[in-house]
Amino acid sequence: MVETTVTYSWLVGFVCFVLAMILLQLYRIVDSRGYNLPPGSRGWPLIGESLGFMRAINSGSQPRRFIQDRELRYGEIFRSNLFGRSRMIVSVDPEFNKHILQNEGRLFQSNYPRPFRNLIGKFALLSVHGDLQKKLHGTAVNFLGFEKLRVHFMDDIQNLMQTTFAQWQAKRDIHLHEECHQLVLNLMAKQLLDLSPSKDTEEICEAFGHFSEALLAVPIKIPGTKYARGFKAREFLIKKIYESIEDRRQHPEAVHNDLLTKLLKEDSFSEEIIADFILFLLFAGHETSSRSMSFAIKFLTDCPRALEELKAEHDALLKRKGNLKNQKLNWDDYQSLKFTQCVIHETLRVGNFGPGVFRETKEDIKTKGGFVIPRGWTVYVFLTGTHLDEKYHSSALKFDPWRWQPHLQDQELLKNPSFMPFGGGARLCPGMHLAKMELALFLHNFVTKFRWEALQDDKISYFPVSHLTKGFPIRLHPQEQMDD
Template identity: 20%
Template sequence: MAWLLVAPLVLAIALTLYLRMRSARRLEGNRLPKCVPALPIIGSLLSMRGTMQPHILFHDMQQKYGELFAFMMGPHYTVIVNNHKHAREVLHKKGKIFSGRPATVTTDILTREGKDIAFSDCTPAWRFHRKLVHSSLKMFGEGSASLERIISKEANSLCEVLTDNQHVSINMAPELTRAITNVLCTLCFNSSYKRGDPEFESMLKYNKGIVDTVAKDSLVDIFPWLQLFPNRDLQILKKSVAERNKFLNKKYNDRKADFNADEEKDLMDSFLRAKRNLENNDTHAKEVGLSDDHVLMTLADIFGAGVETTSTVMKWMVAYLIHYPEIQKKIQEEMDNIIGLDSRPTLRDRGRLPYLEATIREVLRIRPVTPLLIPHIAMEDSSIGEYTIPKGARIVINLWSIHHDDNEWPDSDKFDPGRFLDEEGQLILAPSHNFLPFGLGTRVCVGEALAKMELFLFMSWLLQRFSLSIPEGHSLPDLQGKFGVVLQPNKFMVDTRLRDVWLKNQQVSS
């Protein structure tokens, strides 16, 4: 039986050597990026030994290999992009050429083999689904009163929970996640959850299982044949995805049973309506892939990615405001002077609160929620700058490097919202081409506008009422973070106290 275990290894070695020889002959005479030393089968993986996180490791490797270099991720030829000029070329100028996505074991499990938006190739189905999401979001009017009401309602609910937990240190992460989850649930399913709801607790559990195990360049994604062996992370992922699918299927089947084509309440209604309209055009329906699987995976994408990314940015924001109480105080002084304590923040205030906006942007810069963007695939032989990039190469944009380039961001490890303000304290829209928190071009984040609205409204509502600090006896939040599908801050406790000026104003008002 031993040959059953050895055979895949032998085949992998042979295939790796064959592909390298064929690629070398085809690209002979071209200038390829300098490659980190690689061994047969494992490629350059020995360079990743130790505890350093990959985005920081790749950032440091620039000193030896240049801003653009190659890295053999096992048998996969991967190009690491560390500067904004090359990133813009990949994402925007040659966005279609580099629009592919690699199929991996974990993402195939997550997306039913690429039937979503984030991890699928740039196909007619992908374009149709993305366009459908855009048009459906416009149903709520991005930036209009309708969407603003949804977010403000959840911001108020979050503030009420924190008010009820005065004088008790709290882990804000579940509450922030619940608030963002309810915004997405309203948009996707026209439903929301109260604190402690069993279904919400189940969602938290399976979502953590997915976040901890998917798209982390784990060995099974690099060497798919490792699926033959017991794999704890893979089992956790499969179980978590099964729970997620059970939840989505219930929502979907319930909605199909009472679907009203004349009333669009949420994204699910939009998808069901589009699906019904295509049923009489079998050819086009097949081309765009509007099957039940595609609808469910696209909803899962919007829901999952929208919750995890935005709630993570809010966690980082709270962590940094605890570290820098003077910045927190300055935001509150700005809000007191501009909005006061009797009015609630609205989207109209975004242009009037430049320091708060600058602080949000500085958090997005210094701790990019996805420090390594989802890899792209070269759909044909092409180039980045002066270097030849072969068809099939994986391209990884190291957003961490781009946001920590000391030439563009002096003293880049310093938290300084002033980077985004001019001498008069007004917001600078584009202080540097190196600011790409939502990506760019063909694959730009579909939820960018929604995320910006959520971050502004949630943080302005919170900071108008509360002062955030570290509880007595607790350490300051760790700012290193834990690398995964997103860069998560480690758990930390917060003392959320109603501001004295807020309490006085409430007493006077009553």
């Protein structure tokens, strides 16, 4: 009797398995709808090829391994199944990537995973399309334009760095990434909401910690999960922004030189749009820049020759300015820092803070070799894959700022599709000039004020986004004091 039941269970199991396989095959046929899809593999049901992709970019030593394997088999544009998306094409073809980014809104449109969009909000810049995207993007570009940077940001950044660095000096041992996080958040909170460093900004920074964690967590919204904690953090942050809106409404006479006040005065957007817009700027403005600061210091620590040359550039600049303590740089000083710009570009290339961007095809798209990406499919433009590609950047995993010396004209760099750390086209990062300026001023203040030593061996990981696995703990030693 027992034997018959066991045999029967096996039979049912076997039949189910065969049926599942047939259904899977049918699904695959229907799924490709007769298209000549780019070659590739869908990997395992549900998880697709995500594990292999994650393992490779998390490895530190061979982040391109997953891509390299597929590139050899299928070419630079291939089918895959990542981030829970089975209708996905990955591209590490620089020309095709440029074409994708430049055709935003026409052939392609931004299409980040829903759990990510739910968190950043339906009016965050990366969630919106069409006229609203153009209007909000224009507002961001305006707010972060050269004149604003020169007049408003430059002084504020340097004041903030000077007070913050005095606190770091007193602490002596710091986790560099954590400290840079708070530093850049303070800067953005001042420019966007006119908030000075305080308990408030510390709480905001902490909430952003949960928010960012949730963006990269498994999207299960039940109490106790990281994703659910992220939504709580979002509620808290949006509440803070609404409090500031209420404050501006209650006290119209108070002078605030921030973006929020400007947007409320212009009255072009609803409060809901303004709140999501500001939240996203706060997030995009501090996550990326703060990481680039700690990465730059880590790369310089591991490359003493680059550090020496960088320091020589900044010491020479200080000498030209009379070696006065705490003297601030002006716009021309900033522009004159040529080797610093090389260090910045190389940090952005090796660090890759936005590993890739998501697009959806708005119509069937033909690619090289006569393949077709059907309408409604996701294309993952994997920027890291190109930035670390030996074909375009020799010794690609090596931090080599000198490689940029012949290409210092920004316009030239913007045309190079194998280096697009800020994306391109209609969604080209509006904060790119601010990010570079923050990094230059940070490097200036850091290398002229401190010598430092790493307290632990740290390494870079590119998953879920690039980070230093231990947050780079360092011990600071003040440089000799300059003349007053």
